[in-house]
Amino acid sequence: MSAGVLLAxxxxxxxxxxxxxxxxxxxxxxxxxxxxxIGAGVLSAIALPFLPAPSAASWPYLAVxxxxxxxxxxxxxxxxxxGDLSHAYPLMRGTAPLLVAxxxxxxxxxxxxxxxxxxxALVSAGVLSTIxxxxxxxxxxxxxRLALLNACVIAAxxxxxxxxxxxxxxxxxYSLWLSLLVGLPWLAWVVMRRDYRWADVRRQLPAxxxxxxxxxxxxxxxxxxxxxxPVAAVAAVRETSIVFGAxxxxxxxxxxxxxxxxxxxxxxxxxxxxxxxH
Numbered sequence: 001m002s003a004g005v006l007l008a009x010x011x012x013x014x015x016x017x018x019x020x021x022x023x024x025x026x027x028x029x030x031x032x033x034x035x036x037x038i039g040a041g042v043l044s045a046i047a048l049p050f051l052p053a054p055s056a057a058s059w060p061y062l063a064v065x066x067x068x069x070x071x072x073x074x075x076x077x078x079x080x081x082x083g084d085l086s087h088a089y090p091l092m093r094g095t096a097p098l099l100v101a102x103x104x105x106x107x108x109x110x111x112x113x114x115x116x117x118x119x120x121a122l123v124s125a126g127v128l129s130t131i132x133x134x135x136x137x138x139x140x141x142x143x144x145r146l147a148l149l150n151a152c153v154i155a156a157x158x159x160x161x162x163x164x165x166x167x168x169x170x171x172x173x174y175s176l177w178l179s180l181l182v183g184l185p186w187l188a189w190v191v192m193r194r195d196y197r198w199a200d201v202r203r204q205l206p207a208x209x210x211x212x213x214x215x216x217x218x219x220x221x222x223x224x225x226x227x228x229x230p231v232a233a234v235a236a237v238r239e240t241s242i243v244f245g246a247x248x249x250x251x252x253x254x255x256x257x258x259x260x261x262x263x264x265x266x267x268x269x270x271x272x273x274x275x276x277x278h
Contacts, residue, residue: 001229001237001276009237012221017244019214020089021252022207023080030077032211034186037073039212041183044176054168054177061164062174066181068157073186075150083143084255089245091147092154094127094268097236099155101275104232107159112232112275119236119274126267129260155235162231165223175220236275243269 023032054062079088101120105111161178168174225234246265249255 001225001233005225005228005234006237006276008221009225009234010240012218012225013238013241014244015214015218015221016238017089017241017248019211019218020076020241020245021248022211022214023076024249025252029080030074031190033073033077034190035208036211036215037179037183037186038190039183039208039210040179040216041181041187041212043209043212043216044179044183048173048176048180051173051176052170054170054174058164058168058174061160061167062177062181065157065160065164065178068153068160069178069182070185072150072153072157073182075146075153079143079146079150082140082146084249087261088143088147089249090242090261090265090268091127091144092150093239093242093245094123095148095151096154096158097232097239097272097275098123098127099152100158100235101232103155103159104230108162108231110230110232113278115278116232116275119271119278122271122274123236123239123268124271126264126271129264129267158235159231161223162226162234165226171224171227172220175223176216179216179219233276236272239272240269242272 019036023029023036025032076092079092082088098120101112101116161174165171165174222234222238243265246257246261250257
């Protein structure tokens with residue numbers, strides 16, 4: 001992985017952690033998630049007329065990924081309602097690269113080395129220590145289950161989009177079309193909510209715009225990188241967002257980060273670095 005690709009993925013990781021903090025900071029996480037995805041969809045709709053269309057071969061991947069990513073967003077909101085960002089975020093983002101790495105040989109045709117599997121084991125150890133810490137501190141078991149379920153969903157759409165963006169021949173357009181398609185169901189959900197106050201939307205427009213820009217920017221950088229490096233490597237490096245998420249959760253949301261959580265985040269980050277390096 002070249003230095004340019006690495007820097008792009010790391011920037012995307014920071015952007016991803018940032019919009020997750022915006023979601024967790026909202027009074028209603030479902031509404032906050034909707035705002036981020038609607039904002040990303042609007043920004044994508046503005047930019048798409050100036051970009052070439054993805055190839056026809058990539059549209060089936062776009063269709064399937066849209067469904068999977070809408071499911072991801074709903075599970076994300078539910079996990080944040082029940083648990084801390086510094087608990088749910090590492091579980092979701094730390095477990096997903098394990099699954100991508102395990103399936104990359106058979107599903108993508110990118111077999112991994114022994115060193116990569118060592119990195120996978122280190123990530124697993126960090127994830128397991130986070131789960132243990134969550135139970136010992138009384139966090140909701142339901143939040144843990146939702147976070148782990150969402151990790152499977154993340155691994156699924158990462159694999160789908162890794163294949164789709166390579167078939168698209170237009171990674172930026174592929175990512176923006178995906179953001180637009182995922183934003184439409186959320187817009188419909190907001191419109192159908194009778195208790196939704198549109199005055200709140202106007203007050204939150206800066207946060208919606210910022211969250212949407214972070215969301216679409218983060219995934220566009222990751223998908224672009226997947227056209228230049230193995231999908232499992234990009235997925236792993238992107239999960240350094242775990243460290244950004246834990247730090248932002250402590251600084252912005254004033255969530256307590258225990259020693260176990262901090263060490264788990266470091267172990268996960270080091271594990272995904274090993275995966276990236278090999």
